[in-house]
Amino acid sequence: MVVVDGSGEVETGVNCFSFGCIVVSLVVTRVGWCWQLVAVLVAEDLGGRWQWVMKEEGMWQSEAVEMMFLGRVSSTLKPLQRSRFFSSNSGYDFSKAIQELNKEMESVFGEPPTSSLSGSIDNQSMAQDLESAPTNVTQSISSSGLTHIDSKGEAQMVDISPKEITKRVAVASCKVILGQKVFDLVSANQMEKGDVLGVAKIAGICGAKQTSNLIPLCHIINLTHVALNLTLNPRDLCVEIESEAASNGKTGVEMEALTAVTIAGLTVYDMCKAASKDILITDVQLESKSGGKSGDWLRKK
Known part of the structure; x- marks a missing residue:
């Protein structure tokens, strides 16, 4: 909600806005850049509500809203000194912070979908299993006593010359x-x-x-x-x-x-x-x- 008083001061609460961004981010994707945006919004909310002071009196409410949105975007793109996740001077491990945030989100919303990289690895493993399957089947058949199958899994006519009449x-x-x-x-x-x-x-x-x-x-x-x-x-x-x-x-x-x-x-x-x-x-x-x-x-x- 936006309030413009007589002095031209504009005040807004960003809790609802941040929560909406988090929900949209979770629905769209679960990849790393989206979690970074969520981390920025959460960090801003932890620091308190944003306030902008309009120096020119008589500003319309819609113009105040636009100014607040631009202020939020520009602030989001800058390193936040007070954020425990993105501070460049705090010495905090960025990758560790992302991992912790991911774990927190997974505990609430469940496991993220399998990435294309892990899917390709799984496909490669499956292909390797399929390639080795004929050999395993052939070995199993040979051990079970099917004499009409050779070591390569191909049909053959059994050599009976060593047998007795x-x-x-x-x-x-x-x-x-x-x-x-x-x-x-x-x-x-x-x-x-x-x-x-x-x-x-x-x-x-x-x-x-x-x-x-x-x-x-x-x-x-x-x-x-x-x-x-x-x-x-x-x-x-x-x-x-x-x-x-x-x-x-x-x-x-x-x-x-x-x-x-x-x-x-x-x-x-x-x-x-x-x-x-x-x-x-x-x-x-x-x-x-x-x-x-x-x-x-x-x-x-």
Whole structure:
């Protein structure tokens, strides 16, 4: 509030003005120059209220306000001998004063936003972590026993030349859920394409022999035996398929057994799809394996 008395003396209280500047400064930014302005205003308020004496009588109130504003700006730009923050002769540590003021402000208004410098440092750290991630993942994969991944994280075909030749056997299975309509047609051998189970059986055997062509990193194996068994299950309205593959060699035949039941299931679907699109191939899984370094394995029921 501004008061002009008869003698031309103008007096103003700057507490509200300073507080408004502090709020605006906090909203706009939290960088160092803004804190310096706040420190100047606070220091002035601590010293008391400003007073200006207008030597010319009859000065209008608006002109007095303008004079007070210019006086404040000019005083702010000058070093304040009585300010504990900016005094050049007091020997007070300027940077320490700013740090103390920042701490006081942070205790009231919270932590300042992350600066662009610290953000760039964080981004550099993140980039370094991402660059080192593939190496760490590769080391983890190698230690877990995934032999188809080399030290650089690239796919490879495993060298099996040091392995011993042993008898290898694997059994796999799957189900093809037909639904009532298709199940009845297959059971009565009335599908337009012919004998569903017979064709699927032959397809499964052929599929087992083509495993190395279908699965990129599989070795070419001399199979000594492939057998498929397809059974109609009236309770689940499905075809249960089971395959067995065997070989005397340096690597297992699990993939050959799994490929056999998968191709057989796809063949059942192909021969029955004209009657229904709801056919479902499910539960493709390895049931057991024997031979090789890892020994025998049997799925728990």
